[in-house]
Structure formats: C-alpha cells, structure tokens
Amino acid sequence: MVGIIFGSSMGNTEDAAKAISAQLGIENEVINVADIAPSELGKYSSLIVGSSTWNDGELQDDWASFDFSALEVTGKTVAIFGMGDSASYSDAYCNAMAELYENFVAKGAVIVGAVSTEGYEFDASNAVKEGKFVGLALDNDNQSDLTDSRISAWVEQIKPNLA
Numbered sequence: 524m525v526g527i528i529f530g531s532s533m534g535n536t537e538d539a540a541k542a543i544s545a546q547l548g549i550e551n552e553v554i555n556v557a558d559i560a561p562s563e564l565g566k567y568s569s570l571i572v573g574s575s576t577w578n579d580g581e582l583q584d585d586w587a588s589f590d591f592s593a594l595e596v597t598g599k600t601v602a603i604f605g606m607g608d609s610a611s612y613s614d615a616y617c618n619a620m621a622e623l624y625e626n627f628v629a630k631g632a633v634i635v636g637a638v639s640t641e642g643y644e645f646d647a648s649n650a651v652k653e654g655k656f657v658g659l660a661l662d663n664d665n666q667s668d669l670t671d672s673r674i675s676a677w678v679e680q681i682k683p684n685l686a
Contacts, residue, residue, distance in 0.1 A: 525551040525685050526567035528559060530574045530583035535663045536606045539674065540573055543604065546678040549685065557585040561593035569685040570599060570632075572623050575606040580618030580649060597631030602681045603658030604636075605650065610665045613646040617660040621649035624657040634658075635684040636677060642669070 527544050531537040537555070544553045552567075556574075564570060574583045581587065605620035624634060637655040643662075650656050659677040661670050 524567055525549060525569045525571060526564060527551055527553045527571045527573075528556050528564070529553070529572070530556045530586040530589075531606075532575060532577070532583055535661075536573050536575045536583065539604060539606065539661055539670070540571075542671070542674050543571060543573075543678060546675060547682065547685075549682070555585065556589055561590050562595070565595050567599075570596070570601045570627075571604065571681070571685075572601060572627070573604040573606070574619040574623055576608075576612065576615065576617050576619040580612070580615030580621075582619045582622050586619070586623070591626040591630070594627070594630040596627060599632050600684050601627045601632040601634055602636035602677075602684070603627075603634065604661065604677070605658060606661050606663065607645075607648075608664045609643065609645040609662045613644075616643075616645035616648040616650070616662075617656065618649045620656065620658050620660065624650065624652075636681040638673075638677060638680075
C-alpha cells in the first residue's frame with residue numbers, strides 16, 4: 524500500500540494529495556502528517572509526501588514539527604510534491620520540497636519523480652537539483668490551470684516505481 528502524507532495549511536496541498544490518490548488507481552491512504560507518527564510510515568510499501576512552502580521557503584507547520592530523526596525509510600521509494608507561489612515567492616519557489624528531499628534522503632529513501640523546470644516561471648528554488656525539481660512543483664496561485672495535467676503526467680511517471 525502507498526501512503527500519501529501531506530502537510531497543508533490552506534487546503535491546496537491536501538487537494539493535490541487527494542487528486543494524486545484518485546489518479547493512482549492503486550491501493551493507497553491519504554493522511555495529514557499531523558495525524559501520523561514517524562514510526563507508522565514503515566507500514567507503507569512506498570510513500571508520496573507533500574508540503575506547501577511558507578514564508579521564505581519553509582516547510583508547512585505540521586511537517587516542521589515532524590520528528591524526521593525517528594524515520595525508518597531505508598530503501599523505501601518516496602516521491603515528493605509541493606505547493607508554492609512562483610510570483611510572490613519567486614526566489615524560494617517550492618523550497619519545502621527540498622527540505623523533504625534532504626530529510627528522506629538522509630534516512631536512506633530512494634527518491635523518484637524528478638520534474639523538468641520547463642514551463643515554470645520562478646527565480647530560484649532549493650528544490651532544483653541537476654536542473655530538475657526533486658518532485659512535482661505545483662502553483663495554484665498563478666498556474667492553477669496546469670495543476671491537473673501536471674499531476675496526471677507525474678502520476679504516470681512515478682506509478683511504475685511504486686510497490
């Protein structure tokens with residue numbers, strides 16, 4: 524079973540998590556990170572994790588208080604998605620994805636689902652590694668018309684990697 528774990532303050536990241544779940548077509552659970560302990564993540568065969576980006580590029584509050592040191596995800600496949608505002612916070616666009624990436628990689632996770640930066644308009648993002656986002660970057664404030672198609676393409680990309 525795939526666990527879709529999200530942190531959402533305004534509902535956009537939760538909506539994206541539900542849309543990802545609906546398009547996966549495989550057994551999964553969608554859970555707010557505030558409602559799950561790090562030790563419970565081990566029950567999932569794969570994880571999809573998402574966070575909105577706040578202030579100058581910080582994780583959403585529930586993720587910020589999550590105990591990453593207690594994670595046991597060595598060898599687990601993890602895909603990352605994030606919400607950001609590419610106009611108002613163009614210099615820290617979807618930086619929360621970078622924090623998720625770093626925390627999960629540090630615990631031995633195998634990250635899948637890198638996305639090209641083509642078609643995005645932003646100045647800087649810590650979530651760009653080797654010319655691609657570490658996961659799916661979404662912007663419901665400025666590019667909401669692209670959200671559904673971006674989710675569909677990404678789900679098709681990651682689905683073969685999910686157990």
